[in-house]
């Protein structure tokens with residue numbers, strides 16, 4: 185059993201891992217989008233990659249884990265009013281994910297985990313996995329760092345509704361725990377979306393009963409949607425530990441799952 189980071193791995197090691205079987209590939213997926221004045225553009229990609237590497241390290245004696253290069257640009261149309269944001273069209277993102285999964289499958293990898301840390305990618309990823317199952321010989325899983333951590337987020341939460349949407353309490357806490365040097369704490373300001381306290385249906389934070397085409401510029405001047413001033417490193421450590429534990433547990437379960445037709 186081993187874990188390998190593909191971009192730093194060598195052919196004989198990858199070959200040996202694939203030949204030994206039951207490999208789970210993790211594809212970290214983030215974005216390059218504005219995160220206000222206090223978090224960097226690469227926040228989501230940094231989170232997805234850190235969690236993936238941590239999980240792979242923890243499981244290296246139990247499972248065969250191959251962490252593939254992080255997809256650092258995602259679907260970020262909602263942030264395109266802010267300079268620096270890069271966004272893929274849906275069809276580009278679908279093609280990118282499908283081609284990465286098809287490449288892994290072509291080498292005999294039958295379990296692929298799309299580990300996503302950007303909410304704007306989630307519905308697209310969930311939307312393509314059933315079609316992918318028909319196209320490639322692999323089971324594809326979507327895990328979203330923010331969905332899987334909803335229980336711990338509810339426990340640590342101090343900000344009101346709308347306080348943890350984007351660059352807010354949760355994301356800033358997690359970044360403080362992952363790499364404090366990337367958080368410009370002195371610049372962190374709260375900007376709560378008014379629609380979340382006023383509306384039942386037209387809100388940007390969960391629970392979302394309807395989806396609608398909001399843009400960040402509709403609700404935020406700073407680019408922040410939430411309250412980063414309620415963030416701290418201890419909360420971030422709790423989120424990080426909860427997410428990595430849950431994903432490790434999920435991967436161990438995945439390793440025992442057999443696809444239809446497998447003995």
Ligand SMILES: [Zn+2]
Pocket residue numbers: 219227228301302350351355
């Ligand atoms: Zn983010």
